[in-house]
Amino acid sequence: MLDFGRVQKELQECNKDINLxxxxxxxxxxxxxxxxxxxxxxxxxxxxxxxxxIDIDLPDAYPFEPPRMKxxxxxxxxxxxxxxxxxxxxxxxxxxxxxxxxxxxxxxIQALLSAPEPDDPQDAVVAQQYLKDYQxxxxxxxxxxxxxxxTSSLGVDEKVQKLVEMGFPEDLxxxxxxxxxxxxxxxxxxxxxx
Amino acid sequence: xxxxxxxxxxxxxxxxxxxxxxxxxxxxxxxxxxxVMQQQSAIFEQDAARFPFVGDxxxxxxxxxxxxxxxxxxxxxxxxxxEKYAAIRxxxxxxxxxxxxxxxxxxxxxxxxxxxxxxxxxxxxxxxCRKTLQDLGYADFTFEDFFSLFIExxxxxxxxxxxxxxxxxxxxxxxxxxxxDYVVMFFxxxxxxxxxxxxxxxxxxILGLSNTTVEQFCKTSVEPMGEESDxxxxxxxxxALGVPIRVVYLDRxxxxxxxxxxxxxxxxxxxxxxxxNASTSETGSEPNPFIVLLYRPGHYDILYKK
Numbered sequence: 001m002l003d004f005g006r007v008q009k010e011l012q013e014c015n016k017d018i019n020l021x022x023x024x025x026x027x028x029x030x031x032x033x034x035x036x037x038x039x040x041x042x043x044x045x046x047x048x049x050x051x052x053x054i055d056i057d058l059p060d061a062y063p064f065e066p067p068r069m070k071x072x073x074x075x076x077x078x079x080x081x082x083x084x085x086x087x088x089x090x091x092x093x094x095x096x097x098x099x100x101x102x103x104x105x106x107x108x109i110q111a112l113l114s115a116p117e118p119d120d121p122q123d124a125v126v127a128q129q130y131l132k133d134y135q136x137x138x139x140x141x142x143x144x145x146x147x148x149x150x151t152s153s154l155g156v157d158e159k160v161q162k163l164v165e166m167g168f169p170e171d172l173x174x175x176x177x178x179x180x181x182x183x184x185x186x187x188x189x190x191x192x193x194x
Numbered sequence: 195x196x197x198x199x200x201x202x203x204x205x206x207x208x209x210x211x212x213x214x215x216x217x218x219x220x221x222x223x224x225x226x227x228x229x230v231m232q233q234q235s236a237i238f239e240q241d242a243a244r245f246p247f248v249g250d251x252x253x254x255x256x257x258x259x260x261x262x263x264x265x266x267x268x269x270x271x272x273x274x275x276x277e278k279y280a281a282i283r284x285x286x287x288x289x290x291x292x293x294x295x296x297x298x299x300x301x302x303x304x305x306x307x308x309x310x311x312x313x314x315x316x317x318x319x320x321x322x323c324r325k326t327l328q329d330l331g332y333a334d335f336t337f338e339d340f341f342s343l344f345i346e347x348x349x350x351x352x353x354x355x356x357x358x359x360x361x362x363x364x365x366x367x368x369x370x371x372x373x374x375d376y377v378v379m380f381f382x383x384x385x386x387x388x389x390x391x392x393x394x395x396x397x398x399x400i401l402g403l404s405n406t407t408v409e410q411f412c413k414t415s416v417e418p419m420g421e422e423s424d425x426x427x428x429x430x431x432x433x434a435l436g437v438p439i440r441v442v443y444l445d446r447x448x449x450x451x452x453x454x455x456x457x458x459x460x461x462x463x464x465x466x467x468x469x470x471n472a473s474t475s476e477t478g479s480e481p482n483p484f485i486v487l488l489y490r491p492g493h494y495d496i497l498y499k500k
Contacts, residue, residue, distance in 0.1 A: 009335040064375055064419060065235075068228065086227070090414075093227060097417035098379050099336055099386070 002060050007032045014103040023106050025056065028179055033058050036072065036181050037106050041149060042114040046141035047075070050149025052113075053183055054106065055085070066096035067105060072186055074148040076141040078118040078127035087112070088122035148185055159184045163191065238288065248298045248368040249284040251498065257282055267446055270455040275442065275488075281498040282488060289420035292427065292487070292494045293378040297347075298368045299485045299496045300437065305351040305364055307484075313348055319436045320345065326387040326434075340380040347377065378419065385427050386412040388434035399426050422492065432462040438483035442497060444490050 011032075014025045022040035037054035041047030053072040059065045069092055071085035079088040091100060091108055121127030129137045156177070162184065163173045168191050176194075180186035254276045261268045283298070285291040304313060320341065327337055350357040351364060359367070367373045389396045393408040400411045403424060415421045432439050442459040461483055486497040 003339070006335060006339065013333055013335065064379075065231075093231065094420075095414055095418055097382070097413075097419065098340075099332070099383060099417040101333065101336060 002033065002058055002062055004032050006063060007058065010102050011035075013101070014106075021103075021107070023103060023110070025102050025106070026181065028055075028181075035102070037069070037102065038181065039106050039110045039113075041145060042110055045114055046138045047077075047113045047145050047149070050145035051151055051183075052149055053181060053186060054109065056102065063098040063100075066092050067102060068092075069105065069109070072180065073183070074144060075113075076126055076137070076144040077113065078116045078121045078123060078130045079112055080126075081123050082126055083123075086122055088117075088120060151183055151185075156182065159187070163187060245284075245286050246369045247286050247294050247371075247374045248365065248496075251281050251283050253281055254279055265446055267455060268444065271444055271457050274455060274457050275444070275497075278500060279442075279486070279497045280500045283496040283498070285493075285495055287493050289422045290375075290378045292423035293381040294368070294374060295487050295494045295496045296381065296431070296439065296485060297374070297377045298364075299487070301347055301351050301364055301368075302361070303484045304348065305353075305359075305361060308353060310352065313352060316435055316437065317345065317348065319434060320384075323384045323387055323434050326391050327383060330387060330390055332383075332387075337380075337383045340376050340383060343373065343376040344380040347373070375419070381431060382417055382419075384434045385423075385431045386416045388430040389416065389426065392430075392433075396426060396430065399429075423494075428462050433464050436464045437485065438463045440483040440486045441489050441494075442486060444488055 011025055011027075014023060018024050023038065025035050025037045028034040028036045035056040035058065037056050039052050039054065041050035041052060050073070052075060055070050055072045057068040059068065070087055071080055074082065074085070076082055080086070087109060089108060089112055091097075091105060116130060118127040118130045126137070129140070159177060159182070160170060160173050163177075164170050166188070168176075172194075173187070173191070176187045176190050177184070180190060254272070258269065258272050258276075261272065283295075285294045285298075303309075324337075324341060328334065346357065347367070349355065350359045352358065389400075389408060389412055397408055400406065400408055403426060404411055404415060406414070411426075416427060428439060428441065431437075439462045440459055441462065442457060444457065447458075463483075486499060488495045488497045
């Protein structure tokens with residue numbers, strides 16, 4: 001049985017110092033099993049300026065089993081699948097401990113963005129590029145950040161309008177936008193794949 | 195073809211945990227992390243079905259039977275053991291066996307001795323551990339549930355209150371994952387806190403053991419479930435709780451004494467940072483820990499004195 005009391009406390013704790021860390025976790029729908037995390041791209045990296053959404057699913061045995069996390073925002077990084085968003089990080093696997101929290105896990109992911117480990121890659125193509133042609137890697141990563149990780153300054157209604165103009169029904173657009181935390185790019189992707 | 199969703203389990207077969215057809219398609223890149231983790235938990239579940247976290251009390255002769263056709267040195271040693279020890283209680287070999295053995299052994303001792311002073315002494319130390327973790331910057335909610343569950347177990351083995359439990363109930367609880375895992379995590383927190391608090395003391399041992407920093411060691415070898423315990427863990431936990439622990443070593447090393455084989459043991463005795471350890475030494479300076487664990491390479495079980 002999932003320890004909802006703990007999850008509740010974690011969300012409160014994490015969102016308390018959101019101004020300081022920039023890291024937040026919120027329910028994706030109306031439950032505490034499917035969550036969405038948000039981390040700012042670290043400064044002085046190709047991810048700077050981006051906001052990265054992380055899909056979080058909590059298994060029943062949480063906190064004894066690790067939270068299942070993957071990038072919802074597309075990202076170009078040796079340890080993150082450019083296709084699926086899967087993350088290669090020890091603490092999300094066998095090095096998980098109940099002493100860790102959703103916030104510390106997100107902090108570790110943020111640290112991974114700063115310090116890729118191309119020798120233990122999740123995405124072999126990106127890792128090869130990182131090792132052999134760092135310049136191209138950095139500019140690709142920056143381009144992906146610009147394209148996928150920057151939420152525009154549009155208000156909710158403007159986003160809705162934009163997506164409705166593309167031909168999606170309004171109630172579905174609002175629901176989808178809500179589910180991805182207001183990110184229009186993610187919403188578009190979801191709507192297209194639905 | 196592979197089917198990642200269903201893991202065939204053959205309950206009859208002893209040796210094959212999994213029947214995935216490796217020959218058919220050995221492209222391991224097809225395995226997702228979630229599949230691997232699912233497999234792993236399936237292995238644990240199989241083990242669980244075969245063996246509880248804490249077994250029944252067995253006469254020491256059952257240990258002898260286990261090595262019947264094995265090393266003569268081990269058989270000799272078991273003979274020596276049987277002079278002092280009457281019984282063994284096995285624990286599951288899932289990397290948490292030291293903590294599970296300690297949990298059962300300690301609570302059983304309190305249940306049988308009703309030693310109020312010992313409980314007060316340990317509770318005081320638990321409070322210090324809580325303070326240690328807070329000082330180290332752990333958020334309360336990460337450890338408080340594990341702490342309160344342990345305190346609850348302590349209170350319930352003391353008789354005469356509404357929480358009191360019988361020996362049977364203690365066995366049942368020790369086999370209940372919700373209780374056992376929580377207590378294991380409590381011990382892991384206490385161990386990690388103690389190591390970090392006295393990092394200067396533990397650093398050289400950790401360097402010798404795993405060549406990592408204290409911080410890294412706690413993160414990778416203490417705090418995750420299933421990470422095995424070594425001297426460093428035992429020393430830290432024994433000091434933090436103020437509970438002496440005897441570990442008896444049963445391995446192939448021949449420790450010939452005049453007139454035959456002997457069995458090594460090591461007493462982990464709390465360092466005097468905590469002065470009030472009167473309950474442990476019987477007469478004079480000879481320590482006589484009430485917790486005795488049998489160590490065979492990679493595994494701990496509980497031993498009972500005669």
